[in-house]
Amino acid sequence: MHIRVILPIIGDSLIDHVRSEVAEWAAPDTKVDAVVLERGTASIESEYDEALAAPGILDQIARAAEDDVDAVFISCFGDPGVHAAREIIDAPVVGGFEPAVLTALSLGEHVGIITVLPNVLPMLRSLARRYAIQDRIGTMRVIDMPVLGLEDRDLLLQRLEEQAVDAITSGEADVIVLGCTGMLGVAAELQERLAAAGMKVPVVDPTGAAVTWLESCVRLGVTPSRTTYLPPPAKDRSA
Template identity: 55%
Template sequence: MRLTVIAPTNDPAVLDVVRDEASGWASPGTAIDVAGAPATAAIASRHDTALAVPDLLAAIAKAADSGSDGVLVSCAGDPAVHEARENVDIPVVGGFQPAALTALSLGERLGFITVLPSVVPMLRALIRAEGLTGRVGTIRTLGTDTLDVHDTAVLTGLIREQALEALHHDEADVIVLACTGFVGAAARVRRELADAGFDVPVVDPTGAAVLWLESLVRLGVRASRTTYHPPPTMTWRA
């Protein structure tokens, strides 16, 4: 199986991190290709999403044409995912949907943790679109304006602080990391929450997405053509 992970970034250093992270989750026998969509440094707003979508769609189409079995868009905002499903005949996922649907099987209320307040409205829109409003207890941010916390200990501490607040206020039964940039944090946060007396799952979006995508490929399924119709060829008449 060959999967392509596309990162909506113009930072070459990020691609190496994305490759290592996705490869670490992939099953034996799954090859991971990585590509960038260089319109933005990262996606943290609707404006960023609008800029990134054309490059993402082009990169997804290229991956499908090259023989990739499936595509992961490495962003918890699922940019270009639904649009691409209309145009390619392989499974396409982002970071939000697999993580959220996995978390639904693990507890009653979901608590999302992301980076910036500007991402929260995007997550709310995704939650509404998936019909999950009644299952989401909170969306919390790290309280930092940086998009790339490279120190794992610092990152873990920030996530743990928000997760503990959610748990102490009885807002969540499952913690969902709503940023694919939270590399390597899920397992460590889960252990630290357990040490604090909260035995709850912490769902990593990249891990959930890679494993979900592998399952779709092995099941031999892709997006339904009664939901995702191929774009029609339109002819305008004077």
């Protein structure tokens, strides 16, 4: 199986980290490769960034279709370009939000999403309503760190733990979902810290959830429905 990771940003400083992280979650026989955008933004933290990233993502989706990959992971929790992508490729495509949150639904009643900045909260709440699963989202919170500052692992874990503990003890969250695909490699440790503090609450890593989700879809032999994702009519496009 061949999974293509589209890191929907410009600049390739993060790409090796992301690819190796994805590969770690993937099954042994899954081939993983990763690409960045030729046009887009340095990170996605607003509707504005999402909109600017979309054409570059779709360029890469078209290439993935040509390369006949089995599945595509657009590595961003805002699911940028995901629905447009499904219109033009016959393979499962997910971002970070959908697989992580849907997985979480099978683990506890209310999902608590912890993301980076307040800027993205309205966007994530819009996604929850769009997907009609908002009644199961107990809280959405931020650690107030920009995507490009997440490499400070200690601070990241400390802030995540603070928010997770508060969300759990106030009864707002039964499952924690890391709300940014840039929060790499911390889910297990956060889960352990919570357990050590007496809170046996699962923590879902969005990258891991996306990779296993895509592998499941490929093994199930399913691709996007063509009654929801109709192929775009031919026309002049110069975007």
